[in-house]
Amino acid sequence: xxxxxxxxxxxxxxxxxxxxxxxxxxxxxxxxxxxxxxxxxxxxxxxxxxxxxxxxxxxxxxxxxxxxxxxxxxxxxxxxxxxxxxxxxxxxxxxxxxxxxxxxxxxxxxxxxxxxxxxxxxxxxxxxxxxxxxxxxxxxx
Numbered sequence: 001x002x003x004x005x006x007x008x009x010x011x012x013x014x015x016x017x018x019x020x021x022x023x024x025x026x027x028x029x030x031x032x033x034x035x036x037x038x039x040x041x042x043x044x045x046x047x048x049x050x051x052x053x054x055x056x057x058x059x060x061x062x063x064x065x066x067x068x069x070x071x072x073x074x075x076x077x078x079x080x081x082x083x084x085x086x087x088x089x090x091x092x093x094x095x096x097x098x099x100x101x102x103x104x105x106x107x108x109x110x111x112x113x114x115x116x117x118x119x120x121x122x123x124x125x126x127x128x129x130x131x132x133x134x135x136x137x138x139x140x141x
Contacts, residue, residue: 005034005077006088007138031133037095040070041102048108056112063109070099088139094132101128 010027044066051058074095078088104110105121 002082003078003080003085005074005091006080006085007031007034007091007136009138009140027137028133031136031138032129035091035094035098035133035136036129037070037074037099037102039073040066040099043069044099044103044108045106048106053112056109059109059112063103066103067096067099070096085139090136090139094136098128098132101125 007030010023044062047062047066048059051062053059071092074092075087078091079086101121101124104116105118105125107116107118110116
């Protein structure tokens, strides 16, 4: 499978397609699912479960390792060598920000550093997850 995370715009290409409201909602959900870094959030959740809450360096290290993993998997997952398409850097940055927001909402190193406010994290997760797919429709190519 080539570029499993790449967002394909139906309104760009040789034959642009107008979307019905139902298709528009499906396209929104497709973007939403592809931009949520579930694989790295899962890795972080499992890994951080082994680290005691007072081990700030280990929590931060696990966070950094997962962030690097996110970049690796998203670069690979948004590039399409078969069609000579480079990685979608906007998508990668959006996913990286989403991961940082998720980790903040969970606490992790932010709680150890005294920066965690649970209700703020929850509101940021809700807003980011809902609004970003509305505004980012995918690359122009």
